[in-house]
Amino acid sequence: MQSKWTSNFLYVIAGSFLFGMAVNIFVVPMHVYNGGIIGIAQIIRTLLTEIFHLEFNFDIAGIINFLLNIPLFLIAYKSISKKFFVLTLLSIIVQTITFSIVPIPETAILKDPLTSMIIAGLIGGYGTGLCLKAGGSGAGADILGVFFAMRSKTFTVGRLSIVINALVYTYCAFAFSFSNAIYSIIYAVVFALAMDKIHTQNIIVKAMVITKHQEVKQKVLTELGRGVTSWQGMGVYTNEETDVFITILSKYEVSMLKQCVLALDPNAFIILSEGNEIVGNYEKRF
Incomplete structure (x- = not known):
């Protein structure tokens, strides 16, 4: 039993780090938004820095994401399971640290935005899938996804992710850039497909x-x-x-x-x- 918990912790830590790294290295330099709760946190971060001219020494999106997840943690604790709550809390802590310490490149590593979005979707979706496979989640929309999937035989976490992301990207298309919103959608679809493939409890x-x-x-x-x-x-x-x-x-x-x-x-x-x-x-x- 102890070895199972250890492996679950390692899966969640590795998966959360992969997700955070994919966002900082491949998504943010392309001015693409992640979607879900993190996408909302990125939008708030952009508003704080560009409209209100607030400056931070690190990417504050991780901390905003953590604060937005607090109500969802209550759902995880009360409606799903304590194990799910503990592993999800660990995931969001690792994500927050990763967002804060992994440097965002000043220029994109890959010049082609389509390639960047596909790679980011595969890495990020794989990482979040590891968290789900271990019995936790990547927090945010994943908590709601698991909550509804437990109550519907045809529901998957990835499908809810696509729906929420579509709403976020619609806002981004009008507020920022239509082309970036399109790339964001491509990233979200690849991310959801990769996540559902790794989330073996869903298959x-x-x-x-x-x-x-x-x-x-x-x-x-x-x-x-x-x-x-x-x-x-x-x-x-x-x-x-x-x-x-x-x-x-x-x-x-x-x-x-x-x-x-x-x-x-x-x-x-x-x-x-x-x-x-x-x-x-x-x-x-x-």
Whole structure:
């Protein structure tokens, strides 16, 4: 249990650092806005520096982002879980430090804004996906995304991210630059797609297991807590009866399924398929 917490902490720290680094190195130099709560923090930072002429020795967007997240932390603590709250709080602390200490290049590292947005989206989405995979989030819209995903079988964190970002970028298009808003949208879409791919709790997997051990399906039922449907099969080559069963689980749980099955039957046959549409009493777990 202790090693699991340690790995989760490391995932969150690494993921939050990757996200913050991607924003400071690739997004901010292009005058592109991140979207979500951080995008709102960047807009406030811009208003403070350009309209009110306030000067800061570091990027204050990280601190503004932290303050804006305080109400969302209450949702994480009361409505999701204490573990989610702790890991999300760690994530936002690491993000705030990263935004403040990672220097923003005076000139963009990559001259092509499209390439910069794709790379930033991949790195930032991967980092946030690591936080979600560990059982936390990147805070902000991710907290609301997990909150709604727990209540809807078709909802994903990435989809909410796209909706909120669209609102932020619409404002940016009229207030700042239309072309930068377009690049921001490209960044947001790549970010959301990368995040949902890493967020394995969000990916539904159908598993079919063929085994000669009757105890396997009961072990899967008790240890994973997933429903199992079984029937008797026949091996055509061996002409021997086999036990066949299917279960629906998240991609995050696949490694646990393999351990359960192969511990009792190393010769079991496991067939996995992703992208299934599930209608019925399937429980999303975060």
